[in-house]
Amino acid sequence: MKSTGVRRGGTSAEVGCALSRPVPWRWKDAFRRPVGIRRDGRRVVRPGSATGECDRRAHGDRGAADAYDGVRSHPERRMRxxxxxxxxxxxxxxxxxxxxxxxxxxxxxxxxxxxxxxxxxxxxxxxxxxxxxxxxxxxxxxxxxxxxxxxxxxxxxxxxxxxxxxxxxxxxxxxxxxxxxxxxxxxxxxxxxxxxxxxxxxxxxxxxxxxxxxxxxxxxxxxxxxxxxxxxxxxxxxxxxxxxxxxxxxxxxxxxxxxxxxxQLAMLGGDLPTVAIGLHCEEPYPCPFQGRCWPEWPADHVRRLYFVGKRSWELAANGYTSIDRLPDGMTLHPAAERQRRALRLGRRIVEPTLAVALERLVGPLAVIDFETVSPAIPVWDGCHPYDPVPAQFSCHAQEADGAWTHHHWLANDTADPRPELIRRLADACRGARTILAYYAPFEAGVLAQAALAFPKLHDPVQSILDRIVDAHPLVRDHVYDPGFNGSFSLKAVLPVLVPGLGYDDLPIAEGQAASRHIERMLFGDPPPHGAERRALRDALRRYCERDTLGVVRLVETLRTLAAGAAGPV
DNA sequence: GCATCAATTTCCAATTGGTA
DNA sequence: TACCAATTGGAAATTGATGC
Structure with missing residues (x-):
C-alpha cells in the first residue's frame, strides 16, 4: 500500500516542512510533492526538487537498439x-x-x-x-x-x-x-x-x-x-x-x-522506448536489464543507504542523491547514520561499544553454518512446502589450547538428514561455551523446527540454542567501513574486514547455488555420479567451510579493531 | 522462490488542547 | 460545555535485510 502522505483527520501534514516551529523529520517529508503550501498560503519549493539526475540518467540510451535493426526490419509477425x-x-x-x-x-x-x-x-x-x-x-x-x-x-x-x-x-x-x-x-x-x-x-x-x-x-x-x-x-x-x-x-x-x-503492440513497432528508472526496475520482479538502464551507483549514493529500500527512489527523485547531503534532521537507522558519518569522514568507524559486545563471546568458541534445501513439495516427515532442512554443516570449534578444528558433514542420500546432522553437530560443539553463526536466527530456526519433527533431538538442539549468538549485529551495530556499500551481509563485510578471504576462488560462492547443488545431488534425475559427484561434494564442503572460517577471522579482526577503538582517538 | 526478525509505518482509539 | 483538530501511544501490518 502506498502512503498518501496525509494522515487521517487533517490536512496539516501537507504543510509540515514550512511550520514555524521545528518539527522532527519524518521519512515521508522527503517524499511529498516538491511544491507545498505554507500555512500562510504562500507556495514553497523544497530543496533539491529540480529535475533529478535519476531522470536524466534514465534517458541514457546505450544505442543497443541500433544493433538489432535487422530484427526490427523483418516483416511484422502477426503474433507478437x-x-x-x-x-x-x-x-x-x-x-x-x-x-x-x-x-x-x-x-x-x-x-x-x-x-x-x-x-x-x-x-x-x-x-x-x-x-x-x-x-x-x-x-x-x-x-x-x-x-x-x-x-x-x-x-x-x-x-x-x-x-x-x-x-x-x-x-x-x-x-x-x-x-x-x-x-x-x-x-x-x-x-x-x-x-x-x-x-x-x-x-x-x-x-x-x-x-x-x-x-x-x-x-x-x-x-x-x-x-x-x-x-x-x-x-x-x-x-x-x-x-x-x-x-x-x-x-x-x-x-x-x-x-x-x-x-504494447504499438510500442513494439517503434524504437526502444524511453522509460525513467525507478521502483518498477525491481518490482514485482527484478529486471534482468538493470545493468543497461542503471548507472554504477557511487558509494555515497542513496541507493546504497542501509535500510533505505524503495524509499531511495523517492529520495533521488526529490534531488537527494548523496547520502552525506541528506538533511541532518532526517533520522536514519542507527547503522545508516553510522554509514553517513563514515562517508563524511571518508574512513572506517569503529564504535567503543564493540569491545563490550565482544565480551559476550566467552570461549571456547564454535562457529557454525548450515546449507539447507527447501523443496516446494516436501519430502521428509513433518515438513511443509519450502521448509528449509539442513543437509550440510560446517563447524570451526576451538580446542582448549585455542586452536581451531574443522568439522563437516554433508548428506549423501535421500534419507532425512536431520537426525544425523544434529548428532554430529552437537558432538562438534560439545566443548564450546559460545556458538556463533552469522545471522543466527536462520540456524536457530532450522534447528528448532528439526526438534519439533524429532522430539528425541530436543535436548541436543536446546543445548545448541542455549549457547548460540548472532555475529551479524557485532558488525552492523558497531562498525562501518565505506567498502561495505550499505550491506552487512557476510559476503559484503568479509572481503573488507578480512582482505584475501573472499569467495572469488570458489566454484560455489553463494548460498542459493549451494542449496541448488545439494538438491541436485540428492534428488537429481539422474544424480551426479563418480568424479562429478566427488567434485561437487568437494566444492560444497569448501564453500560451507569458507563461511565458518570467515566468521572465525572476522571475530579476530573485530577484537583487534575493538582494542584500537578503546584506546585514545 | 521462502522464512525470520527487527524496524518502520499505518491505523485506530484515547487524550489533550484550543476555541466558540 | 461542546466540538474539532492535533497529539499520543499501542497494536497491527508492512517493509527491509539476511539467510538458504
Missing part, C-alpha cells in the same frame, strides 16, 4: 505478445521491447538461481496436473502455436475434462493456460503458481488469459490461482495446493486489457 510478454510489458516497456527484439540477450539467460526457481515451478506444475484426473496435456513444441491451438480445440471437442497448456490466440496474443477445466456452465481457468499465496501480479496474469480465451469464443465461468499450501504436512500431500477464486478481481482488470495490449 504472450502472457509472459504482457506481464513483462506491464512492469516496463523497455523490458518488453528487449525481450521481443533481442530474445538472445545474455541478460535473459537464467542464471543458476533463476533456473532453480523455474525448475521448482515446473515440478510444482507437474504435481498440480495430477490433481485433474483425466486431464490432457497439449504436448507440442513451445513455438508450434498453430498446432497447439488446433490440438486444444480437438481436446475440447473430444470431451477432455481438463486440458493442460490449453492454447489460444486472440488480439495478436498467445496464451497457454496451465489448466482449463470443464464445468457445467463453461470452463474454469486455473493458473498454477509455485508461490504460497496469491499476489497482485498474478491477477494481471490471469486477466490476459481470460481475455484471450474468451476472445477465442470459449466461455470462462470461473478463474482460480492454484498455489502451494504451506499448511500441508508431509507425508500427507493431499492438501499440497490451495485454490483461490479470483474472477471477481480479474473482471475489474479486464476492461483495461485490450487497450494495454494495443499499446
Amino acid at each position: 505478445l504472450s502472457k509472459s510478454r504482457f506481464t513483462a510489458g506491464l512492469q516496463c516497456a523497455r523490458l518488453l521491447w528487449w525481450r521481443v527484439h533481442e530474445p538472445d540477450a545474455p541478460e535473459l539467460a537464467p542464471d543458476e538461481t533463476r533456473q532453480a526457481v523455474f525448475d521448482q515451478g515446473h515440478r510444482v506444475g507437474a504435481a498440480a496436473r495430477a490433481r485433474f484426473p483425466g486431464g490432457v496435456l497439449i504436448d507440442l513444441p513451445h513455438d508450434a502455436f498453430e498446432q497447439r491451438v488446433t490440438a486444444t480445440r480437438a481436446a475440447m471437442d473430444g470431451g477432455a475434462p481438463a486440458i493442460f497448456e490449453a492454447s489460444f490466440v486472440a488480439d495478436d496474443t498467445f496464451v497457454a493456460v496451465d489448466a482449463l477445466e470443464r464445468r457445467p456452465g463453461g470452463w474454469r481457468l486455473v493458473e498454477v503458481k509455485s508461490s504460497t499465496r496469491v499476489k497482485t501480479q498474478h491477477l494481471q496474469d490471469v486477466a490476459v488469459q481470460v481475455h484471450v480465451v474468451r476472445g477465442s469464443g470459449v466461455p470462462v465461468e470461473s478463474a482460480e490461482v492454484m498455489h502451494v499450501n504451506r499448511a500441508c504436512t508431509y507425508p500427507d500431500l493431499s492438501d499440497l495446493f490451495a485454490r483461490v477464486p479470483v474472477l471477481p478481481e480479474v473482471e475489474r482488470i479486464l476492461p483495461g486489457v485490450p487497450g494495454r495490449l494495443r499499446a
Whole structure:
C-alpha cells in the first residue's frame, strides 16, 4: 500500500516542512510533492526538487537498439505478445521491447538461481496436473502455436475434462493456460503458481488469459490461482495446493486489457522506448536489464543507504542523491547514520561499544553454518512446502589450547538428514561455551523446527540454542567501513574486514547455488555420479567451510579493531 | 522462490488542547 | 460545555535485510 502522505483527520501534514516551529523529520517529508503550501498560503519549493539526475540518467540510451535493426526490419509477425510478454510489458516497456527484439540477450539467460526457481515451478506444475484426473496435456513444441491451438480445440471437442497448456490466440496474443477445466456452465481457468499465496501480479496474469480465451469464443465461468499450501504436512500431500477464486478481481482488470495490449503492440513497432528508472526496475520482479538502464551507483549514493529500500527512489527523485547531503534532521537507522558519518569522514568507524559486545563471546568458541534445501513439495516427515532442512554443516570449534578444528558433514542420500546432522553437530560443539553463526536466527530456526519433527533431538538442539549468538549485529551495530556499500551481509563485510578471504576462488560462492547443488545431488534425475559427484561434494564442503572460517577471522579482526577503538582517538 | 526478525509505518482509539 | 483538530501511544501490518 502506498502512503498518501496525509494522515487521517487533517490536512496539516501537507504543510509540515514550512511550520514555524521545528518539527522532527519524518521519512515521508522527503517524499511529498516538491511544491507545498505554507500555512500562510504562500507556495514553497523544497530543496533539491529540480529535475533529478535519476531522470536524466534514465534517458541514457546505450544505442543497443541500433544493433538489432535487422530484427526490427523483418516483416511484422502477426503474433507478437504472450502472457509472459504482457506481464513483462506491464512492469516496463523497455523490458518488453528487449525481450521481443533481442530474445538472445545474455541478460535473459537464467542464471543458476533463476533456473532453480523455474525448475521448482515446473515440478510444482507437474504435481498440480495430477490433481485433474483425466486431464490432457497439449504436448507440442513451445513455438508450434498453430498446432497447439488446433490440438486444444480437438481436446475440447473430444470431451477432455481438463486440458493442460490449453492454447489460444486472440488480439495478436498467445496464451497457454496451465489448466482449463470443464464445468457445467463453461470452463474454469486455473493458473498454477509455485508461490504460497496469491499476489497482485498474478491477477494481471490471469486477466490476459481470460481475455484471450474468451476472445477465442470459449466461455470462462470461473478463474482460480492454484498455489502451494504451506499448511500441508508431509507425508500427507493431499492438501499440497490451495485454490483461490479470483474472477471477481480479474473482471475489474479486464476492461483495461485490450487497450494495454494495443499499446504494447504499438510500442513494439517503434524504437526502444524511453522509460525513467525507478521502483518498477525491481518490482514485482527484478529486471534482468538493470545493468543497461542503471548507472554504477557511487558509494555515497542513496541507493546504497542501509535500510533505505524503495524509499531511495523517492529520495533521488526529490534531488537527494548523496547520502552525506541528506538533511541532518532526517533520522536514519542507527547503522545508516553510522554509514553517513563514515562517508563524511571518508574512513572506517569503529564504535567503543564493540569491545563490550565482544565480551559476550566467552570461549571456547564454535562457529557454525548450515546449507539447507527447501523443496516446494516436501519430502521428509513433518515438513511443509519450502521448509528449509539442513543437509550440510560446517563447524570451526576451538580446542582448549585455542586452536581451531574443522568439522563437516554433508548428506549423501535421500534419507532425512536431520537426525544425523544434529548428532554430529552437537558432538562438534560439545566443548564450546559460545556458538556463533552469522545471522543466527536462520540456524536457530532450522534447528528448532528439526526438534519439533524429532522430539528425541530436543535436548541436543536446546543445548545448541542455549549457547548460540548472532555475529551479524557485532558488525552492523558497531562498525562501518565505506567498502561495505550499505550491506552487512557476510559476503559484503568479509572481503573488507578480512582482505584475501573472499569467495572469488570458489566454484560455489553463494548460498542459493549451494542449496541448488545439494538438491541436485540428492534428488537429481539422474544424480551426479563418480568424479562429478566427488567434485561437487568437494566444492560444497569448501564453500560451507569458507563461511565458518570467515566468521572465525572476522571475530579476530573485530577484537583487534575493538582494542584500537578503546584506546585514545 | 521462502522464512525470520527487527524496524518502520499505518491505523485506530484515547487524550489533550484550543476555541466558540 | 461542546466540538474539532492535533497529539499520543499501542497494536497491527508492512517493509527491509539476511539467510538458504
